[in-house]
Amino acid sequence: MKRLAAAAAIALACSPALADEGMWTFDNFPSAAVKAKYGVSIDQKWLAKVQDGSARFGGGCSSSIVSPDGLVLTNHHCVRTCVQLNSTASANYIKDGFMPAKREDEKLCPGVSVEILKDITDVTARINAATAGAKDYIKARDAAIAAIEKDACKGRDDKYRCQVTTLYQGGQFKLYTYRKYTDVRLAFAPEEQIAFFGGDPDNFNFPRYNLDFGMVRLYEDGKPAKTPNHLKWSTENPKLGEPVFVSGNPGSTSRLLTVAELEGLRDISMPDTLIMLSEIRGVLEQFSAESPEHERIAKNLLFGVENSFKGNYGRFQTLLDPAMMASKRTAEADLKAKVKADAKLSAATGDAWGELEAVERARPTVEKPYIWLEARAGFRSDLFSYARSIVRGTAERDKPNSERLREFTDSRLPIVQKNLFDARPVYPDLEKVVLVYWLTKLRENLTADSEGTKLFLGKESPESLADKLLASKLADPAVRKALWQGGKAAVEKSDDPMIRFVLATDAASRAIRKTYEDKIDGPADRADEKIAKARFAVYGTATYPDATLSLRLSYGAVEGWNEKGKPVPAFTYFPGLFDRATGKFPFDLPARWLSAKDKLSTKTVFDFVTTNDIIGGNSGSPVLNAKGDVIGAAFDGNIESLGGDYWYDGSVNRTVVVTTAAITEALKKVYGQDRLVKELTGK
Template structure:
């Protein structure tokens, strides 16, 4: 069915019930995947063994997803998912973003600084322990008790095993808690990446749109003990031409959805969070563009950050469009009304009103959000980067807070510094990454000036943040004087603990020490007045949702592994009418020779060697969101057909609800990747490793 009544669409958006007319909805966990429903919808015959193979072949890589494609640790993801690795390995003289990275042998594959990859090996239910930890507590005591219990569970399960990571995951906004155990790879090497021009043809103009003509694919390799990892469970490569209407599955780690939020919570996002984030992102983008125009070196330095900001801004634009769409919001409201009606008719409501409790939190959240977002981050609501994303600042904060927190028992620390999470902190802190002082100063200066502007000059935190210096003076002094770009300095401070940090004369360390009272107070205020009451009311709503709709409800995405499904199909709604495929012939036709529609030189030179009918990109009806980038697209035989790399602007409403009319995921096909490897970049050794027929 293509068209829905408002009432039924509301049920789809809010409840993700099993009776949904378009059963593609839902980012399902692997321990609650609706096998029978998927098989009935798609005409497939998958089983639990199939699910296990897909899970063990799926990889989490940074903030992206990926898939194992050989028995020797070879993994396919998106080119934009390795962009930071490429930037860290490049110099202005040897810029792999411009030339592509096509090593002739495995020995030439280069380690991604700080790169880690993980495979989910086990899921265990720890709901009872987590709920018991917070029982009878309120405010920050509730939050800290649950954080401490999560740390204990993680430490008990993984201890100091550097080859594993354990994470307590909150599902259904506190309705369930699961312990996810991962096999962790800390040696990740770049095995292939095309030129950016090949992966981002059309640039920002084509981003979040279709038709697309992008080879947004790359390969990394997992290593153990300085040798390629043995990975016998992996996807089988299938480079055959895809067929419209075919059933497909997408396995990845979608970042975050907010479909279970109440209307009152969504109004806070619409009225406060998104407008602030969009304004700030647009100004930071402008400053980085100005910086990039000052020299060729600056253009090289700012390229990757600008692309990331443009992506964030356009995603926010699509989400705002959903929250001001009267029909969409009416469907959300109707769905909430149905849920509240069922809740009120239940026999065990005890007079509680979780909707009212969440409504009461919203004025406080609206007031505290700007300070929390700018000075601390971690709200789970917005995208404004603390310190403008300055790497030097973030390292300094990790060193200062890490030293202060490690002086306490693990259960009393901020959760990110619990014993169970320290190995991950150290991995990021000790990584050898290039640091560009000019870019660092632009980021920090922007952050200081915007914090002063949004919180006002007279805000106590602003006075502590700036003292008597201007944003320009302070950022210049801190960046010019710090030595934290040197990984040996960072390691010495970390290993020296609190005594070494407090004795340090590094200006950035001194600065972070000086602002801890203000920033920690803001975080405590948020946890006490917003996070804790929100978590408690959300937990009550989750219990009510299970009672009202049973187990056929999927949780919001949380950056953890999920499986979605759908079909290969195009779109036929105003603003996006197209078939499901694009080809290399379409690329040649679309190319103008002028940026951003100029074809990458190596790709253009191979035109006569490539079959023009080869499908480059395709669209699916599967349910995806940011973080799904790189997700393997597989068929019922467990064969990989491509990798998710984008969606459309209209699909950005997916954060708040699945809309069957407009949701489309954009995929780079294995056929396009095979053609690129074989006919463009001469990577025959990878083609053979993939077992291409």
């Protein structure tokens, strides 16, 4: 499952990280290396302050707390789902922006939680003891994780969440305790055309002119949350060469994969992912062209698909790079030689690399049915997602916590429930498009004669089955809540067509998931863990773990780079935005920006680049100066950084950031948001 979640991503050179490489955990940050290179002292007080002001946003972004009244800074593309869900045909906040005049007008972000990491505890020994000699590794590991999470949060109120995070591919397990906020409201979002100016052509490129920021507010008991430990907002321009830090939640990297795993990714998983993304992009583009309303309701999904395609294509090119693969083979040979030279270590590690090669040989026969019957089932259909959560959740919660599917353990049930209970629009026309696409591809990939196709489609065509499923009432949160609270008995009695469909097919989906775990995930995780422990024995913790959507800190400097012999400056300024504007999509500007052109400072840095090592999931991360003040929000990387899933090349990998100076300038002179500026700056 980790492979499909990443859909990309090479191993660390098995030696201490060099240059500005590394997404480091807060309890293993290389302060001495930073001091030696940049002369900056990062002590525990600094780390604690930054950790307390950094937050995981939603299911895949980062953010920072930037005021004493719960104001949170992240990217526009991280809040765009909230913006979309609060929009209507007559109030299109994606197009026109969301700019409330007062706090009372801030709008709920359905399904969104914000989490602040409060504590880290090592639980490796407990999980190792539970899995030692286990026949079913995944079941034993997940049972141990569920028990640890439940014990850790026992007696705490529902404001906290306890989550075990796997590091170094199972070499370490850490218990992360989060303070969570579930009442999250949209406070400000600019127009998409300034937040994503340049559109897909400029994506993953630089120079950039994107005001890619959005703001939400945390609420408790119906009132803005008090957040005295917020980070300080800076209105100063970044300076060339100054050291900077990115605190965020990078989603997934694959720098610790073996050569065999990378080759399987290159030859099997990635081509399939790229084909799927290119096909659904075409489907959504056609749907969007049919009417302005279709364009509006599909915009968010199409944005995500286009971004994923471009990102995965860049990663695929890295997998095809002989130099990258050669570096991995060299690093792997070095580790193997050191393991072989130690008889005790060699015996403990066994032939873990050979075990992974066997997994990759088995993958082709299992992966396609797993993808279409389980991992991509429903393919972004809200109705299907609700039905599966209700059917599985009501069945799983009756089991002991240690025996449940991981997504329904006690620590995760509040998130499932929030997603089910929060009101959000469901668009039947878009639902039909994604359901028909999924069912068509299921039949195409598994063939019409397969048992899976016969079970899911029966005698129906994808179109006719989708029409029947769209009679579901699950768009109504009251219906979802009643089924959830009614439990398994209520679900089994339901005549809702989507509930009946999931009930009829879920055994097959669960079966292929179990097969995938037994033949692919389980053996791979066990072998990866052996290699991780061998790596620890040889190199210690001088290297950092792969990204896991958990809080990390990277260090670097404000610095441009050379691209094909041509220098790329580190900064862009407001005049460059207007020079780049053509008046035609995607280089058109909102009218209020054209009117404000002469008011904006020509000396304010708009966007800039740094050498920080980041990846997807870092979107919205605060970019901090040496004092720990927020000077920007990371929103992208350059095209060269897409290979960062596998390795870091400090000569060209760059993080792209929108400055807090530019945000402040825009709030004052374009949007007239003096209220927000005063809250952010205290002036």
